[in-house]
Structures are given as C-alpha cells and as structure tokens.
Amino acid sequence: xxxxxxxxxxxxxxxxxxxxxxxxxxxxxxxxxxxxxxxxxxxxxxxxxxxxxxxxxxxxxxxxxxxxxxxxxxxxxxxxxxxxxxxxxxxxxxxxxxxxxxxxxxxxxxxxxxxxxxxxxxxxxxxxxxxxxxxxxxxxxxxxxxxxxxxxxxxxxxxxxxxxxxxxxxxxxxxxxxxxxxxxxxxxxxxxxxxxxxxxxxxxxxxxxxxxxxxxxxxxxxxxxxxxxxxxxxxxxxxxxxxxxxxxxxxxxxxxxxxxxxxxxxxxxxxxxxxxxxxxxxxxxxxxxxxxxxxxxxxxxxxxxxxxxxxxxxxxxxxxxxxxxxxxxxxxxxxxxxxxxxxxxxxxxxxxxxxxxxxxxxxxxxxxxxxxxxxxxxxxxxxxxxxxxxxxxxxxxxxxxxxxxxxxxxxxxxxxxxxxxxxxxxxxxxxxxxxxxxxxxxxxxxxxxxxxxxxxxxxxxxxxxxxxxxxxxxxxxxxxxxxxxxxxxxxxxxxxxxxxxxxxxxxxxxxxxxxxxxxxxxxxxxxxxxxxxxxxxxxxxxxxxxxxxxxxxxxxxxxxxxxxxxxxxxxxxxxxxxxxxxxxxxxxxxxxxxxxxxxxxxxxxxxxxxxxxxxxxxxxxxxxxxxxxxxxxxxxxxxxxxxxxxxxxxxxxxxxxxxxxxxxxxxxxxxxxxxx
Numbered sequence: 001x002x003x004x005x006x007x008x009x010x011x012x013x014x015x016x017x018x019x020x021x022x023x024x025x026x027x028x029x030x031x032x033x034x035x036x037x038x039x040x041x042x043x044x045x046x047x048x049x050x051x052x053x054x055x056x057x058x059x060x061x062x063x064x065x066x067x068x069x070x071x072x073x074x075x076x077x078x079x080x081x082x083x084x085x086x087x088x089x090x091x092x093x094x095x096x097x098x099x100x101x102x103x104x105x106x107x108x109x110x111x112x113x114x115x116x117x118x119x120x121x122x123x124x125x126x127x128x129x130x131x132x133x134x135x136x137x138x139x140x141x142x143x144x145x146x147x148x149x150x151x152x153x154x155x156x157x158x159x160x161x162x163x164x165x166x167x168x169x170x171x172x173x174x175x176x177x178x179x180x181x182x183x184x185x186x187x188x189x190x191x192x193x194x195x196x197x198x199x200x201x202x203x204x205x206x207x208x209x210x211x212x213x214x215x216x217x218x219x220x221x222x223x224x225x226x227x228x229x230x231x232x233x234x235x236x237x238x239x240x241x242x243x244x245x246x247x248x249x250x251x252x253x254x255x256x257x258x259x260x261x262x263x264x265x266x267x268x269x270x271x272x273x274x275x276x277x278x279x280x281x282x283x284x285x286x287x288x289x290x291x292x293x294x295x296x297x298x299x300x301x302x303x304x305x306x307x308x309x310x311x312x313x314x315x316x317x318x319x320x321x322x323x324x325x326x327x328x329x330x331x332x333x334x335x336x337x338x339x340x341x342x343x344x345x346x347x348x349x350x351x352x353x354x355x356x357x358x359x360x361x362x363x364x365x366x367x368x369x370x371x372x373x374x375x376x377x378x379x380x381x382x383x384x385x386x387x388x389x390x391x392x393x394x395x396x397x398x399x400x401x402x403x404x405x406x407x408x409x410x411x412x413x414x415x416x417x418x419x420x421x422x423x424x425x426x427x428x429x430x431x432x433x434x435x436x437x438x439x440x441x442x443x444x445x446x447x448x449x450x451x452x453x454x455x456x457x458x459x460x461x462x463x464x465x466x467x468x469x470x471x472x473x474x475x476x477x478x479x480x481x482x483x484x485x486x487x488x489x490x491x492x493x494x495x496x497x498x499x500x501x502x503x504x505x506x507x508x509x510x511x512x513x514x515x516x517x518x519x520x521x522x523x524x525x526x527x528x529x530x531x532x533x534x535x536x537x538x539x540x541x542x543x544x545x546x547x548x549x550x551x552x553x554x555x556x557x558x559x560x561x562x563x564x565x566x567x568x569x570x571x572x573x574x575x576x577x578x579x580x581x582x583x584x585x586x587x588x589x590x591x592x593x594x595x596x597x598x599x600x601x602x603x604x605x606x607x608x609x610x611x612x613x614x615x616x617x618x619x620x621x622x623x624x625x626x627x628x629x630x631x632x633x634x635x636x637x638x639x640x641x642x643x644x645x646x647x648x649x650x651x652x653x654x655x656x657x658x659x660x661x662x663x664x665x666x667x668x669x670x671x672x673x674x675x676x
Contacts, residue, residue: 090385090386092405092406093386093405094396094399094400094405095110095388096236097391101350102179102349102351103119104175104341104343104348107183108237114371117359118359118360119357120135120342121338121339121341122264124339133609135152135153135156136152138150139151139609141330141331145267146267146326146327147266147268148264148266149264152166152169152262152264156358158356159358159362159376162356163261165262166258168342168344168345169258169342170258170264171348172342172345172348173256173340175348175349177247177250177251180246180250184247239569242569246571249337250334250337252269253267254269255267268332268334269327331608342358360376361376361385370386388404388405403651406650407650408649409646409647410646410648411646412432412433412523415431415645415646415647417522426648431643432570433568433569433570434567434642434643435565435641435642436567436641437564437566437638437639438564438566438638439562439563440515440517440561441561442515442560442561442562444512444513444515444562445514454540454639457540510539511539512540513541514542515560515561516542516544516545516564516565517555517565518544518565519547519549519565520546520547520549521549525546545561565641566638568582575606576606577599580632583638587636598621599628601621601625
C-alpha cells in the first residue's frame with residue numbers, strides 16, 4: 001500500500017481523461033518501478049549479509065589449524081578434478097622401489113631411465129640406436145698403444161656450478177664396472193646357495209598369479225581373460241644377457257687415467273692374460289679408484305702445468321716398450337660400454353640420491369621414497385616429473401588404474417601382459433627381442449620347391465608380419481627400424497615384389513601342411529594364430545603345437561618340426577653381421593678374402609661413433625654390401641618376423657593423448673626410455 005500511495009501522488013497532476021486513456025501504460029510503469037525498488041532493497045540486504053558473514057568468519061582466520069584444513073581440502077579437490085591452466089601438469093611416473101639410490105649401482109629399467117634425465121654420460125645411445133657423444137668431444141682408438149683417448153667438452157658443469165672433469169669420468173667408469181661385477185657375483189652366489197623346498201618353490205611360482213588375480217578381480221577389464229599369466233615374466237631388471245654384454249665390453253679395460261681435467265686414457269688388457277680377465281669376484285675386477293687417481297695426480301705433478309704434450313708422453317712409453325704387442329688391430333668396441341651416468345668423484349660410493357645433477361632435470365625433493373624432478377630449461381615440454389616408488393610393476397598397475405600414476409613403461413614381457421587393457425593409451429615402439437621362424441627337420445618344409453615357395457611368399461608379403469609387430473620392423477631382415485643407420489647402406493631393398501608364377505602353381509596343386517611348434521605364452525600364441533589365418537589363402541595350413549616354455553629349448557634342439565618360433569635379444573648398437581652370428585654361429589666362420597674385407601668395412605662403420613664412413617666407399621660398394629648381407633641372411637634358414645613391442649602405458653587423464661601419438665605438452669615422453 002505504501003508503494004501504491006507514492007505512485008498515486010506522482011501521477012495525480014494528470015487529468016482523469018488522460019489517466020483513463022493511459023491506464024494500461026501507467027500500470028506497466030508502476031510494475032517496472034516496483035521491481036526496481038525491490039531490486040535495490042535486495043542488494044542492500046546482500047551487502048549487510050556479506051559484512052555480517054565476514055565478521056562471523058573472522059575467528060576462523062585467527063585459528064590457523066581450521067584455516068589450513070579448509071584450504072587443504074579445497075586444494076585437494078581442485079587438484080583431483082582439474083589441471084593447472086597454462087602449464088604442463090606434474091607427470092607421475094612409476095619407478096622401482098630401492099634402498100640404494102646410487103646411479104652407478106642401478107640395473108633396473110625404470111631407474112636407468114630416471115637417471116638419464118638427471119645425469120649426463122660420456123657417450124649416449126640415441127633413438128636411432130647410434131652411439132653418439134655427450135660429454136665427449138672426440139674419441140679415438142690407437143691400436144699400436146692399445147688404448148683409447150677421449151677428450152671432453154670443456155666448460156660443462158654440474159648443477160652446483162663445479163666443472164665435470166676427467167677424474168669424475170674415470171672414477172665413474174671404474175665404480176660402475178665394479179658394481180656390475182658385484183651384481184653378477186651376488187646373483188651367482190644366491191643361485192648356488194639357494195636350496196628351496198618343493199612346496200616353497202610352488203608357492204613362489206603361484207605368488208605372481210595370485211597378485212595379478214587380485215588386480216583382475218578388482219578391475220576385470222584390465223587384463224584379457226585368456227591370458228596365461230604363469231608363462232609371463234614381469235622382471236623390472238635389465239636382462240641378464242644385456243648386462244653380460246655390457247660387462248664383456250668393460251672387461252677390456254686394464255686401466256683408466258685422467259690426464260688433466262679434459263683427457264681420458266683407457267688402456268686395454270692383454271686378451272691372453274687370464275689373470276686380468278673377467279672374474280666373478282668384484283674385488284679382482286677393478287683397480288681401486290683412489291690408487292688410480294693418486295697415480296694420475298703424481299703423473300700430473302711430474303708435468304707441471306701439463307706443458308708436456310700427450311705425444312711426448314706416449315713416445316716415452318713406447319721407448320720403454322718398443323716391441324709392445326698390438327692387442328686389437330681394429331677398435332674392439334669399448335666405447336659402447338661407456339654410457340653410464342657420470343657423477344662427482346666424491347659421490348661414486350654413495351647410497352643416497354645425489355642432489356647434484358648434470359642432465360635435463362634437477363632433484364627438487366625426496367620425500368617418502370618419491371623423487372620430484374624439475375626441468376633446467378623453461379622451454380622443455382615436461383617441466384615437472386614425480387617418480388613414485390612401488391615394489392614391482394604389478395602393484396604399480398593397481399595405482400595406475402586408480403589414477404594415481406600417469407606413466408608406466410613396459411618391456412617386452414610387461415607389454416605382452418598389459419597391452420590389451422582397453423581403457424588406456426600405449427605409445428609403443430620396437431624393443432630388443434627379435435622373433436623369427438626357424439626351419440626344422442620336418443619332411444614337408446625340406447622339400448626344395450615348398451621351402452623356396454615359402455621364402456618367396458615371406459619376401460613379398462609384408463602383411464604376414466606387419467599385423468603382428470606393426471610397421472616397426474621389416475620381415476625381410478632384422479634391425480631395419482631398430483637401427484636406422486643401416487638404411488645408409490640401402491641393405492633392405494626387396495629382391496622381388498611379386499609372387500613367382502611357379503610358386504603360385506606349386507601352392508595351388510598341393511595340400512601343404514606344416515607342423516609349427518610354439519612356446520605356450522600369450523605373445524607367441526596370438527602371433528601363431530594370426531599367421532595361420534593369413535596363410536590359408538596361399539593353401540598353406542599351419543598345424544600348431546604348443547609347448548611349455550621351460551621345455552621349449554629342448555624341443556627346438558630336437559628339430560621335430562617344420563617351423564618353430566624362435567627369438568634372440570639384440571644389444572644396440574650392434575653390427576648386423578654380429579646378429580647373424582648370434583642366430584647361426586657357423587654363418588660367419590668361413591669367409592673369402594673379398595668377404596672378409598667387406599665384413600671389416602661394415603664392422604668399422606658400425607663400431608664408429610656417429611657412424612662415419614667414406615661416402616666414396618659407400619657409393620662404390622653399396623651393391624657389394626647389400627649382396628653380401630642378403631647372401632649371409634639366406635644362409636640363416638629363418639623367416640624374419642620382427643621385434644616384440646615395448647611401450648609407454650599412459651593414463652587416460654593425460655591431456656591430448658591418443659592411442660598412437662602424444663600431443664603437447666607430452667611430446668618429450670619418448671626421451672624417458674632407455675635405448676641402450
């Protein structure tokens with residue numbers, strides 16, 4: 001009523017006639033004014049309420065505990081539902097739990113990958129599997145002195161500003177060699193002294209299946225239903241074969257000298273001297289670092305200011321041993337073993353995580369076993385990484401599906417187990433395990449016409465194996481994509497691109513049945529089934545026989561089959577002819593003089609840093625190289641399949657990711673992989 005009376009006074013000066021004509025208009029104006037006054041009234045009320053509310057919350061601000069709890073709850077909610085805007089998120093990566101954080105005493109994949117981010121090395125193996133220089137500026141093998149001479153890039157520092165010196169490199173090399181020898185000694189001792197009761201052994205064998213069964217029960221979509229988990233191995237450690245290969249290279253070392261701050265001299269041991277050979281006892285494997293470095297200091301004191309050149313020193317040594325025997329005419333490949341992290345000399349025996357780094361990342365904190373890394377370059381796509389420790393990859397998988405991890409790397413075996421997870425992304429690429437079909441003693445496959453036809457099909461039909469290993473490798477020869485430098489030789493040119501008329505005729509007129517033995521594990525089973533389906537249209541029927549993995553090697557040696565799935569682990573970088581020798585040792589035993597020359601030239605190329613070769617030689621002998629390698633490959637009696645995949649398992653919540661590639665800001669994920 002109060003509002004209506006005010007409005008009546010405002011409009012009383014109007015004539016009654018005009019009021020009647022504009023009656024409808026006046027009512028509209030009244031309504032608008034009423035709404036306006038109500039709106040103002042509500043605003044005033046809100047203002048008063050806000051002030052009172054601030055007064056009521058003031059005591060909470062004076063109570064720190066209540067304030068922190070409230071803020072923490074809000075922060076946790078925000079972090080669990082959204083990512084920071086305008087910056088890359090913290091990438092949470094699994095790495096294996098450990099008591100010893102020494103980078104020189106680390107033999108698991110996740111640890112090696114992490115330390116590659118923190119520390120530089122003398123040499124590194126890049127994605128093309130080429131040995132390239134990191135801290136080294138130049139390297140040469142001097143055959144008549146039985147030593148390597150390595151010059152370091154000057155001016156490279158650790159994160160604390162101190163220079164990386166040759167003394168640090170020498171100490172790191174010897175310490176890593178000693179730790180690797182000790183690792184094998186401990187493993188061998190444990191194997192010899194272990195006397196486990198049968199029931200205890202059975203329980204240990206069942207434990208992996210029980211652990212994975214719990215995960216499958218909680219997350220039924222995680223693993224394929226028919227996966228035979230007992231045939232899979234989920235070891236997080238670098239394969240024994242790879243470490244043995246590494247130790248074999250390091251065992252060439254007799255002595256490491258730091259000559260000044262920027263020069264390393266590594267002398268080789270006499271290969272005929274058994275006392276300096278590979279010994280299981282780590283204490284007999286290496287020189288004491290302190291003794292070696294003290295000797296080096298004395299040598300430096302004897303040459304004040306390093307005024308005497310290295311050539312003068314070398315000439316003096318040669319004078320004392322003028323008839324010194326040359327151990328290796330050509331570079332024996334030691335440089336491939338010098339990819340260990342380089343850390344300060346005074347930290348080589350530490351078991352704590354070194355906070356002094358030299359790589360792309362700084363150690364920000366180490367709390368509760370988790371290590372946080374921060375990029376040294378603000379332009380690097382991955383700014384922050386958190387390494388979250390778990391006892392093994394199975395327990396990490398549970399955290400992964402619960403969105404507590406973003407990244408798990410998968411070696412060949414782990415990829416085999418977890419790759420069929422439907423709601424996660426996998427960035428895959430070829431690993432080190434090469435698969436092929438080898439010929440047995442079966443009557444059918446040894447009929448010359450059938451064997452020739454089968455080889456012809458394998459050469460022409462890339463689709464036979466591309467669906468098994470993807471487009472990562474060629475079915476013609478190993479190492480096409482895993483070692484991209486081989487393409488410089490153009491060694492993989494197909495000799496034919498169509499099936500021969502005779503081959504088609506022979507296949508159409510015969511009922512060809514081949515007995516194929518297969519290791520009873522998920523990967524081989526799926527590959528064998530796929531191949532059987534693909535070969536049906538060529539009138540070749542594969543009769544598959546599955547054999548327990550523990551008995552498979554015996555079955556291979558017996559030869560009672562036409563074809564058998566076989567595998568070999570390759571170490572990179574590796575001469576392709578060395579690969580052939582591993583598959584069939586006899587293939588390289590007898591070489592003509594011309595073949596031996598070609599072999600040596602190819603070896604020189606593969607063993608050189610950055611793969612350098614005279615372009616003239618490469619152009620003139622390209623066909624000779626290709627024919628030589630193709631000939632030796634045909635002598636292997638195998639049908640190449642390709643490399644078993646490895647990969648990076650990515651959580652769905654990583655922005656911009658897809659099944660086949662990663663968008664910004666995670667393009668740098670591939671750099672976290674261990675390539676050697």
